[in-house]
Each structure stands twice: as structure tokens, then as C-alpha cells.
Amino acid sequence: MFTFAVQDEVMTESADLRQLTPNSAVRRDIVTGRGTFATLVAEPEGSARATALLVPGYTGSKEDFAPIYDPLAAAGLRVVGLDQRGQYQSAGGDDPALYSVESLGADIAAVADTLGTPVHLLGHSFGGLTTRAAVIGKPSAFASLTLHATGPSKLDGQRRTVVELAAPMLPHRPLSEIYDLGQQLNAQDPSFVAPQEPLKSFFRDRFVTGSAASLLGMGESMLTEPDRVAELKATGVPVLVMYSLQDNAWAPDLQADMAVRLGAREVVVPGAMHSPAVENPAVTAATLIGFWDDVTD
Template identity: 60%
Template sequence: MSSAQIDRQSFPHSAEAIRIATDRGEFAALDRAPEGTPRGTVLMVPGYTGSKEDFVTLIDPIAEQGYRVVAIDQRGQFETAGDDEPATYSVDELGKDVASIARSLDAPVNLLGHSFGGLVARAAVIGEPTLFASLVLMSSGPGALGEGQRKSMILAAEPHLYTLGLEGIYDLSQQALAQDPMFVAPPGPLAEFLRRRFVANSPYALQYMGHAMLGEPDRVAELEATGVPVLVLYGSDDNAWTPQAQSDMASRLGAQEVVVDGALHSPAFENVGGTLGALLAFWDAQPRPTA
């Protein structure tokens, strides 16, 4: 197991914690500028129960290659405030949040969405394609999450979001994981962060983002029609959307496809070098935005 896999979201980085003000609210972010004039801006969107810290292994190396990197917490995630309106957590509404952030940066930006964040990023591109120079779908699928452990966990947790509370749900989930003989407990500081992040989420965000992820239609044709260049990147052993589903999506999009060896659903931690190399090659091949 690599250091990045052990450290995960506590991996050291030099990004600055900032707040991004938009016409749709304020969003927590990590921001890392390169030396000199940026070659472009990369905007990263995390998945369900995730946060901006899911990209910490990538931020500095990407910035060192000349790109500004901005990773966000979505509405209701970790350090970005949420609300109790179900409609604000639809994929299209969350996509409008991402578009508003892109407008506040140096658009067009290179957009990356991980897992559920890929569905949101796709909606942002479909809604306002001129804001985006390219799109990376990392470990994300063509539509709703299929049958499996992840779907089962979302459905099992929902009835308890407002009774047990997020603290109770998290602690019970950790007790269940500890029963698996393959389970490796995270080191103390990381364990504390993961718990703190989970309980900071809005329960409304968890409930309605979960609904959105389980009900998202196939919008591959709509994305293909935008003409925005797409990279489909996923782990060889992804255990959310299947590798076959993601490969088929890439084919339908006419998109570049990269399979990251030895990775499951989090290639940014499970194979940092392979993920980083694929991302930089893709972005470096895109035309530079003109002033």
C-alpha cells in the first residue's frame, strides 16, 4: 500500500483554503496557483460524501506543471453550507453551482468530476458548454448507479439520517467495516478527519444527492452533442459503475479512455502516478484559451 493510500485526505499539500463567492452562494475550496502565468485552470468536483480533500494527491503536481487548481466542496458538503430544499440537490441544480464557480474563475476551465461529481460536472457542461475547455469523468458512469454495495448503503442509511444522526450513522458504519478481516483502520489524524467531514455534511444533501445518484438518466448523447473534449478515466477494478459501463460510455462519446491499473473507485489515491500522467497528457493536448 502506497503512502498516498495510507494518508489519503491528510496527504500534505500547499493549496490555500479559500471561499469562492458566486451568484449562487459561497463555496469552500482549495486553491493552488502555479509559478508564473497559468497554462489553464482545473476545477475539481468531488463525489457523494466526498470533499475537496479527495484531490490532495493531485493538486501540487498539477500546479507544478503550470495549471491553477481549484477543488471545491459542493453545496451541503463538508465546509460548504447546504439548505433544506430538496430541489437544490438535483444534478442540474448542482451543475448550475459548478457553472457559477467556473464563471468566477478564468473560464473556460478544465473540469474534472469524480463519481457523483462526474454526473454534476456533466450537467454543468451540458448546461453551459462554453464555460469549459474540457471534461474529465473520473470513476463516473453514464447514468444512475447500478445495483451493488454502494447503492445498498445509500438506501440503508436514508431512514436514519434524521433519527440516528450523522454521528450515529458514521460510528455504526465503522463498526460494521471493522468486522471485515481485510479492513485496515486509518491512522488517528485521518480517522478524525473522515469522521469530522462526514458529520459536517448536510443530512438533506446526503438524502437528496443520494436520490439524484440513484435516479440519474443516461445523458451521454447530450454530452457528446456539446463538442467539449472528454476523458473517461477509471480504475481497472472500479466497484461503483462497472469498468464495462464506463468503457461503453467512452465509446459512445468518442472520448479518450484511460484505465488506471490497480485502482478501484479512487484512482487519485490508489494509483497517483498513473492518474496524474493521464490527466496531464489530456490537458496538455487541449488548445490553449486565448485572451
């Protein structure tokens, strides 16, 4: 199945379509020395007891956390969802080198610097690789790291093949054409359930609004990332590894082994695949709140 165009949004019949879940988060730009980044910010009533910075995966955006903004804010947290450089509403650049894991990690650290210290950081999918780089580069900026449906190193398996197949098209074909081709190929798979409106239009708009260079550069980064588990463990930053047994990106056994090597808390989210924040937001939010409470006591 060709899933490049909707890599983090392949729907099953049982999955809830929640990226457009109504919530209280407000669209804000965060200006840093490394650029301006689009965010959604949900504020608690009264003073925030901590800040959470949520970073999406390849082809994703800040909307991938829509169902958990309000539950986390209700627990007293200021919640900031980020579009990484070149994603959706964050400007990028034409040089794929801007989208190395190290460069994107430096972006995340720069955003964290504007939020006060320390910050609870979460990275979903490819965002797990870039948030890991941010923590390794500047561990003092972060109170914790949650690795959310991500792995210890480069992507492998079916999704790797899809990224490799898409790469030659990105410099030469419009994103709209690539997206539509992906949808046509997806429709040939009898297990694929196409998103309905208005989510269908949102996914297409998000993809074509992003940067082709970012997709090319992030894709290359995702396919070449080394195993940096030992480096992350050496920072001493508390880590939560959270995933589903039905994850179809990084294999669940790789994520479980990563948790053991990190000495991290490990939580398996039921009723989810590769995006627990939208597929099982109640368990995801409760798990995050409990972890952040424990590491800040």
C-alpha cells in the same frame, strides 16, 4: 459491507492514505450568485496557463485531490478543488431538492464563471454526474471534462443498496451516530482496513460536518440519474474517461462503453480502485496533464 459513511474512502491494505497529503493548496471561499463554496486552490509559479476545477463525489470533499494539487500546479495549472453544496465546509440547506444533479451542476457552472474561461473540469464519482450536468447546461464555460471513476447513469450494485438503506436514517438520526454505526458494520468485514490517525479523525469530522439533507438529496439524485451520454457528446466538449479495473462503484465495462459512445479518450489507471487521485496520484496527474495539453493545443 456497510460503506455509506466512508463511501469513497474504503481502504485496502495496499492503498495509500493520502487525503491529508501535505500540499501548497490554500483554503479559499468562492462567492457566487448561488452561494459561497469552500475550495482549496493551488497556484503555479508565474501565470497559470489554464485552470482546473476538481469536483468530489458523494461523502467526499476537496481533500480527495490532495496528492495531485502540487503536480498539476507544477505543470503550470491553477488547480481548484471544490466542496459541493452541503459537503464538508460548503454551506447547504435543509431542502433535499437543492441537491438535484441539475442544481449542483448550476452551482459548478457558477463557480467556473468566477475562474475565468475556459475551465478544465473533473468530476469524481457522483461528481461526474454533476459536472456532466454543468457541461450540458453551459458547454462554452469548459475546455474539457474528465469523468473520473463515474458512470453513464444511476448508481447500481452494492453501493446502491447501501445508499437506499441509509436514506431512512438521515432525517432522524445524528450524522455522528450514522457514521459510527457504519464503522461498526465495516469492522465486521474481514477485508476492511480501518484508516489510521489522523485520517480516521478527518473522515469522521468531514462526515459529521456535512449536511444530512445533502446526503439525502445527493443520494436520491445518484439513484435516479438517467443516461445523458448522448447529450454530453452533443456539446462537443472534449472528454476523458478515467477509471480503474478494480472500481467497485460503477462497473468498469459500463465506463468503457461510455467512453466508446462519447468518442472520448479512455485511460485505465493501474493500482487503484474507486479513487485513483489518492490511490495512484502519479498516473492520474500525468494523464490529466497530457489530456489538457492535447485539447488546448
